Amino acid sequence: MLVGLIVVWLLVNFFKDPSEFAAVFLIGLTNGTVYGLVAIGYTLVYGILQLINFAHGDVFALSGLVSFTVLVDWLGVTPADSTAVAVGGILFTLVVVMAVFATVNVTIEFVAYRRLRHAPRLAALITAIGMSFIVQNVGLALYDVDFRSASGLIPRTNVFEIGDVSYTWNKFMVILITVPVLVLLTWFVASTRHGKAMRATAQDRDAAAMLGINVNRTISVTFALAGALAAVGGVLFLTQFNMRYDTGFELGLIAFTAAVLGGIGNLTGAVLGATLIGLIQAFNEGLAWHAPGSDWTRSIVFGILIAILVFRPEGLLGERTPEGA
Amino acid sequence: MTTEPTREDVILEIDDIHTYYGAIHALKGVSLNVRAGEIVTLIGANGAGKTTTLRSINGLNQPRDGRIRFQGRDITSVPSHQVVKMGIAQSPEGRKLFPRMSVRENLEMGAFQRSDRKNLREDLDRVYTLFPRLSERKNQKAGTLSGGEQQMVAIGRALMARPKLLLLDEPSMGLAPIFVEKIFEIVREINEQGTPILLVEQNALMALETASRGYVMETGRIALADEAKALRQNEQVRKTYLGEGA
Ligand SMILES: Nc1ncnc2c1ncn2[C@@H]1O[C@H](COP(=O)(O)OP(=O)(O)OP(=O)(O)O)[C@@H](O)[C@H]1O
Ligand SMILES: [Mg+2]
Numbered sequence: 001m002l003v004g005l006i007v008v009w010l011l012v013n014f015f016k017d018p019s020e021f022a023a024v025f026l027i028g029l030t031n032g033t034v035y036g037l038v039a040i041g042y043t044l045v046y047g048i049l050q051l052i053n054f055a056h057g058d059v060f061a062l063s064g065l066v067s068f069t070v071l072v073d074w075l076g077v078t079p080a081d082s083t084a085v086a087v088g089g090i091l092f093t094l095v096v097v098m099a100v101f102a103t104v105n106v107t108i109e110f111v112a113y114r115r116l117r118h119a120p121r122l123a124a125l126i127t128a129i130g131m132s133f134i135v136q137n138v139g140l141a142l143y144d145v146d147f148r149s150a151s152g153l154i155p156r157t158n159v160f161e162i163g164d165v166s167y168t169w170n171k172f173m174v175i176l177i178t179v180p181v182l183v184l185l186t187w188f189v190a191s192t193r194h195g196k197a198m199r200a201t202a203q204d205r206d207a208a209a210m211l212g213i214n215v216n217r218t219i220s221v222t223f224a225l226a227g228a229l230a231a232v233g234g235v236l237f238l239t240q241f242n243m244r245y246d247t248g249f250e251l252g253l254i255a256f257t258a259a260v261l262g263g264i265g266n267l268t269g270a271v272l273g274a275t276l277i278g279l280i281q282a283f284n285e286g287l288a289w290h291a292p293g294s295d296w297t298r299s300i301v302f303g304i305l306i307a308i309l310v311f312r313p314e315g316l317l318g319e320r321t322p323e324g325a
Numbered sequence: 326m327t328t329e330p331t332r333e334d335v336i337l338e339i340d341d342i343h344t345y346y347g348a349i350h351a352l353k354g355v356s357l358n359v360r361a362g363e364i365v366t367l368i369g370a371n372g373a374g375k376t377t378t379l380r381s382i383n384g385l386n387q388p389r390d391g392r393i394r395f396q397g398r399d400i401t402s403v404p405s406h407q408v409v410k411m412g413i414a415q416s417p418e419g420r421k422l423f424p425r426m427s428v429r430e431n432l433e434m435g436a437f438q439r440s441d442r443k444n445l446r447e448d449l450d451r452v453y454t455l456f457p458r459l460s461e462r463k464n465q466k467a468g469t470l471s472g473g474e475q476q477m478v479a480i481g482r483a484l485m486a487r488p489k490l491l492l493l494d495e496p497s498m499g500l501a502p503i504f505v506e507k508i509f510e511i512v513r514e515i516n517e518q519g520t521p522i523l524l525v526e527q528n529a530l531m532a533l534e535t536a537s538r539g540y541v542m543e544t545g546r547i548a549l550a551d552e553a554k555a556l557r558q559n560e561q562v563r564k565t566y567l568g569e570g571a
Contacts, residue, residue, distance in 0.1 A: 193437075200423050200434055207421035209405040210383055211486070212413075212438025 013287045018166035024286035025279065027245040029045065030171045033178040034240070037233035038255035039262070040185070041105075042225035047202040047265035048222050049117070049146020051124050055108060055131035057252015059227060062139045063101045065236030066241045067093050069147040071238075079152040086153040087173075094177070094235050105227025106220045109136075113218070132249075139245030147242035154239065172234050183233055185225070189267065194221050202265070202295040250298075254281075257305040263318025272316060277301060336521060337382070337413075337490055342391030342401075344374075344381045351377045352388065353545040355478055359490065359523050364516050366524045366532040366553065368566055369542030375525040376418050377493050379540070382523075384408045395490070410438045412489030414494060418525075420479040424468025428459055431467050431478050435485025445485075452481035455511055473504035480508075484515065491515065494525045509535050526548045529566035533557045541566070 014021045018240045038060050045053045048304050050271045071077050077089035105306050156168040189195040197218040200208040237243055237251075258277045262269025281301070285294040292300065308315060337359040344352040352374050359365045367375050380386040384395060384405035388471055393401045396416065400408060414435070423431050432452055452500065453460035456477040467478055476496055483491055497505040509531050516522050526532035533539055533553045541549040541562060549556065556562050 143542070145536075162362075196434065199426065199439075203425055204421045207383055207417065207423065209385060210409060210421075211482070212406050212409040213436055214406045310343040315448060 004083060009290065010283065013283075013289050013291075016289050018285075019162075020288060022162075022165045024282045026165075026167050026283030027286060028172065028279035029275065030174045030240075030278070031282060032258075032275035033174055034233050035251070035255050035258050035278055036235050036271040037178060037181070037229045037236070037259040038251060039274045040267060042256050043262070043264055043267060044222050045228045046259070048198065049124075049220055050121070051113065052128060052256065053113075053131075053226075054125075054128040055112075055135050056230060057164065057248035057250075057255065058132050058135035058139065059101060059105060059108070059248070060230040060234050060237075060251060060255075061155065061243060061245060061248030062104075062135055063097050063231040063237045064247065065139055065143045065234075065245070066100065066149055066229070067097045067238050068143075068150060068233040070096050071106045071153075071235075072148075077150075077153060081153070083155060083169075084215055087176055090153065090173075090235065090239065094232060097235055101227040101231035101234070102218075102224035103227070104158050105230070106221040109219060109223040114219075130251075136245055136248065139248075143245055145244060147244045148238065149242045150238045151240055151242075168240070174240065177232065181229065185229070186267070186309040187226070188300070194218070198222055198298035200285035200307075225236040254301055259316055260305060261308055263315030266315065271314055277304070278302070313320040335524065338392075338394040339378070339382070340392040340394070341389035342378075342381055342393060342530040344386050344388045346377075346386070351386075351545055352381065354391070354547070355542070355547055357382075357547060357550070358390075358538050359521055362516075362519070362521055363511070363526055363538065364522045364527055364536040366536035366539045367542060368529045368539060369548075370565075371527075372544075373542040374545045375542055376494055377545075379415060379417075379494050379523070379525060381539075382408070382413060382492060388393055389492075403482050406438070409486055411486075412486075413492065414483040414486040414488035414490075414496065415492040416476075416479040416483040418498070422467040422470075422474045422475055422478055422482070424466065426467055427464050428467055428470070428478055431461040432459075432463075432481050432485050435482035436487075436570055441486065445465055448485055448487065452484055455514065456481055473500050473508075476500060476504070476508060480515075482510070484520075491520050491522045492525075495521060495527055496524070497526065497528045497531065497534060505531065507549055529562070530568075533562075 039055065041056045042053065046049060071089055075089045075092065077086055110133055112127050113124060116127055154170040154173050156170045158166045159169055159172045160167055189198060197208065197213045198221065200213055201215055201218045205215055254277060255274065258273035259270045261276060262273030281297050284291055284297055284300055334492065335358045339352045339355060340355050341356050342352055343354060355378055367378060369375055377386060381388050384403055387402055392399060395411060396414060400411065412414065423434060425448060432446065432449060438446065458474060459477055462474065465474065470478065496508050496512065500508065505528065510539060512522060512535060524532055524536060533556055536553045539553045539556045540547050549559065549562065
């Protein structure tokens, strides 16, 4: 019923103004990929520890701010530079910030979560919320309340233009960077020794240990991956939008919703959920005919979170497991 | 009684271990040993501490007191992921398979710590020969198998480590009688191929028929230790564990 109404609403919008619809669709897709990079971090960590790492959104935001320092303050890349310089700067920044935040995330697990692994879940959850505030306030202390942005480094010239629909290089870069990262991640998890250890540990930690898997190290690897992906999200976000110390709070919740929507613990699900949320947000804010508008975005996103938890807690791609996890 | 084992004979030696779950004192001084080539069974009522004994050997719950020696080396505080490298594999209580991996992937995970990956094929074939059923199901997700099939995977996975000692925790639990027979047959076969086995069982009758020696556990202690044949004749054991009326 509700789904039917939404489909009708989308169709009407599509036929009223196909080019606007397509443009909005592309915006949603681009934003969704950034959400996806953060959502994967929630899902990876939840999959292996059954812990909602509330600090993850704040790690993302801090990584964006640090990438501003690297890209703008240190490398001094400005919109006046050539595209080649901008691309080189962004790639260099990516590598540095990924390494730094992989380390930060591993440290967070080691300091805050490891000892609580056998403690009641509530203890770990409260620690995660505490960690979220700590990371956020480190961001506040280092960067104050000002917004930072590095948008405009990549020219807004068009990749393609069909009628009124155009897609700029600036946005396309997000996809160009995210897709290989996701392909690499998939390969890593599916085929490498560490990836196998991660999957085994997520499915049965004791059995994994019994078979010779170093569980502590595997959990560290998982946090490193999550931190590195959040950093990719941070850099890309910085090249599109403004961000400051508390940007991670809301974006983290959106990404978490995406992970739950896709089925928490499921990698493909996180990307799917994030894409859907990106599209929902873009349609809601961008379509002309009877869209609720941006004032409603949060209500809609968190309405989705509640609806999923009530009606399909395993998410779109998750499997109902006997443990209920 | 048999002669005292010589030191070289004993491959696993547990000496007065005390293991806790938080404040719960689960093992209150357990001693037992396993010698080369034999099947030893550990029987006892629910909650006696059989699983805890195996988890102590594995390093999943390290004892606070006492010593565990394997092939002469002290493994009391060796982390669990290294115990298997030294040659101890376990098929755990409740099977603990990786439900979203295929049968084949589960078996391959059993060889995770081995450096000689090239013999993998050969070892897979050995497991498939022992359990032809698994060969038919090798691409099926382990979580969708029947209880008996899951048990086969759990044992097969442990064998993939090429263990020098195999720990089996209630391999017959929850299985139909026909499967139980089959599992015990395979336990004997694995042993005949040269692997010593420490077998934890609720099914005391079958266990005592399969093993050469047995230990009876009661509330965290070893209550009886003897030849399996002698235990089968033991008045106490017959009454409590073999279900023979008083
Ligand atoms: N995770 C745990 N936390 C607290 N106590 C535990 C835990 N696991 C086992 N125990 C306690 O330790 C004691 C020994 O348990 P264990 O599982 O070793 O018994 P068992 O002989 O294997 O029993 P069963 O035949 O039911 O498998 C029991 O009293 C049990 O309640
Ligand atoms: Mg048990």
